[in-house]
Amino acid sequence: METDKTPFYIIDPRTKLLILALNSVFVFGGAGGADTTMEILRHVITFIPLGLLFFGGKRKPVLLAAIFYVAFHVLQVTLFEHTKGVLNYILLFSIGVFVRILPNIMSGYYFISTTRVSELVGAMEKMHLTDKLIIPIAVMMRFFPVAMEEAGAVHDAMGMRGIRFGGRHPSKILEYRLIPMITCSVKTGEELSASALARGLGSPIKRTNICSIGFRALDYAFWILGVFTVFVFITTLL
Amino acid sequence: MITLKNVSFSYEGEERKSLNNINLSIKKGEFIVLCGKSGCGKTSITRLLNGLIPHYYDGKLEGETLLDNNSISQLPLYDIAREVGSVFQNPKSQFFNQDVFSELAFICENLGMTKREIHQRVTKSISSFSISHLLERDVSQLSGGEKQRIACASVSAPNPNIYLFDEPSSNLDVQGIALLRNTMANLKKQGKTIVVAEHRLHYLMDLADKIILMVDGKIEKSYTREDFLNLPPITRNSMGLRCARLQELLPYKSEEKPVFQKHIAFKGFCYMHKSAKKHSLHMNPFYIPKGSVTAIIGENGAGKSTFAKCLCGIYKKCGLMEIEGKDENWKARRSTCYMVMQDVNHQLFTESVLDEVLLSMDQEEEVLAKKVLKSLDLEHLSHRHPISLSGGQKQRAAIATAVVSNREVIIFDEPTSGLDFTHMKEVSKQLRELSKTGKTIMVITHDPELILDCCNYIIKIGGGGVKESYPLHQNREKLLHYFIEGGVSVE
Secondary structure (H helix, E strand, O other): OOOOOOOOOOOOHHHHHHHHHHHHHHHHOOOOOOOHHHHHHHHHHHHHHHHHHHHOOOHHHHHHHHHHHHHHHHHHHOOHHHOOHHHHHHHHHHHHHHHHHHHHHHHHHHHHHHOOHHHHHHHHHHOOOOHHHHHHHHHHHHHHHHHHHHHHHHHHHHHHHOOOOOOOOHHHHHHHHHHHHHHHHHHHHHHHHHHHHHOOOOOOOOOOOOOOOOOOHHHHHHHHHHHHHHHHHHHHHO | OEEEEEEEEEEOOOOOOOEEEEEEEEOOOOEEEEEOOOOOOHHHHHHHHOOHHHHOOOEEEEEEEEEOOEEOOOOOHHHHHHHEEEEOOOOOOOOOOOEHHHHHHHHHHHOOOOHHHHHHHHHHHHHHOOOHHHOOOEHHHOOHHHHHHHHHHHHHOOOOOEEEEEOOOOOOOHHHHHHHHHHHHHHHHOOOEEEEEOOOOHHHOOOOOEEEEEEOOEEEEEEEHHHHHHOOHHHHHHOOOOOOOHHHHOOOOOOOOOOOOOEEEEEOOEEOOOOOOOOOEEOOOEEEEOOOEEEEEOOOOOOHHHHHHHHOOOOOOOOEEEEOOEEEOHHHHOOOEEEEOOOHHHHOOOOOHHHHHHHOOOOOOHHHHHHHHHHOOOHHHOOOOHHHOOHHHHHHHHHHHHHHOOOOEEEEEOOOOOOOHHHHHHHHHHHHHHHHOOOEEEEEOOOHHHHHHHOOEEEEEEOOEEEEEEEOOOOHHHHHHHHHHOOHHHO
16 A cells, blocks of 8 residues: 555545535525624635645735735624715625635635646546536636637737727727637637547546545545535524 | 558548548558648548548548558547557647646546556656656646657557657757657657658658658659658759758858848847746847848747747836837837737737728728738738638738738747748748838747748847847858757757
8 A cells, every 4th residue: 555645735626626616605605694603614614725725835826815805804894884885885895805706716716726637537437427528527627728828819919909998999809809719719629629539538448547536534524514514504594 | 551542531511632542551660751732631641540530520531541451430539549649730739638647648548448557558658758857747838849759658658559740840949859850769769650741851851761742632752761862952842842951951042141221229128927936038138130030049938939029018018129219118119019929810800801901000091901901912812701811811911910000020920830831932922021111020930941031130049038149141051050950969
């Protein structure tokens, strides 16, 4: 038996999906309302992906996100009730962004930036999903960075041509951005599929996966937390 | 080993036969180079051999392709993948994993081998391609040459006997080509059968056993290496082929020394990428002759593209360009400099070529727009959608937008990567004509044929700074030396 050399902060992709789901339902979606236990759980759920990202080396964005989250949460419980009018609206809006949406974005970012395509495929196979679902999702994950790169290049080209908001055809700005992106993405997508097929993807033989994924201590802890959160949620409904 | 019998193929929706009655047999251990103009069918042959025709690209296929007496069209793709490894042109779109190790294991995983076996096979490819130092890296951080090496190593894991390369050198610099050549030599030594479809021929000449010339979907002639090298260069050029030896390029034509009156100076071009610790661009002041065609050479990652982006104001707040006694900052340069990108598709936005040109004008004047289109031989295409144009026409459409917006400096990012001799000549002519109209042209390129054909000034960039600058006149040998010797240190 080999000793497990994986750092403790690396968790199974399935657990990452759980964290993303918890974040979406309870922090972003606000399920469970103003229940006190739930309020505490929300902080915990917010800080899990932040903590894991922090250990993974993404110090700066994590610290920024944490500071904004804490600051606006403090504003929410102290200053918010005492404001009126426009200030109240501004606060309501920015609290919404930094306390609800930001944690969700960070957990999405955590998922995307730390999960390799092959790990995700392995995880989905362990969940016994069909290949009809796994392969398109894998291709999509692979395609995402390509699309980002294309978008960057188109953005550069637009700057160089002086096409921007406030230019001559403001209504067409979206079209200008999308058309070259689609042209390039279609071409890349086609090449990518050709290459993947020529490398044997899509065979009916059961695919092996060399990634070592599996649950470890931290994974179990997070799943227990997940079950507990759902339990608390159900009690708030009663 | 491989036999093609009376094979014809036309892609779906096309009348023209991309392959027309091909008969070819390839023996075990042979190294075959397929060459010919763009669209001659050489890529289609590689697609026949890896089964992408007819399994992925639809169309009308006649005749038979046999792989060890089995018909390829009857074999499923994943069975062919065991026997035939394919390396494609574009390193960006042929990888499926972000990390090198997963990529190496990818084919074996797909073929359902056991974990143990996969580890053994991957370990073997790692040692036979000497890539252990790349394992920890992300595929996206590798250089072009390293990527193609990983691609070779990854297709070699299931131990196929046939290797296909479809224009593998298109995106490579001098060192990348040397690395690729070295990888191919290694495969040849192992007795593998190798088929390469390629425009650049010079790096393959010591390896090729047979050179097959294709014209309009037919095999025109098959040469042995000696016969091919004995052809006069001009005959090869008339077939649309690039040089077979770089040395051929030296005795071109006697040219007059170009006279330049004015200069454009570049001052304080420095740039640091976000997460980087070091400046990726740190240039001492330098100048180029105004109205020249200046080649910008240097290895991948030397800072050429970063410089181009700074020059055109894509990267902000960087450097001053002194032109006609005026210092222009990045903002001013957004309306005086223009880059024709390597993938021109990124910079064509509208529904017709004419609209494209009008969009770039301060005042939409159709008469002037048409005049510019005519000068670039695009008039008859002015109502076509840019997407429907050929690569060269797209490039000219991008040039047209630069001309109507009165840009003084136009910089081209690798305009001839993956082009045959004829198309390269067209680009070269275009650059010369543009410079005759008084524009200053800069070309980022790894293509010595292009440089020797149209450039008159050289800037060599290395490690983020200008290493050398000299007029090309009477320095042709020096330039060629860089391209011939540049890769030797790698091997």
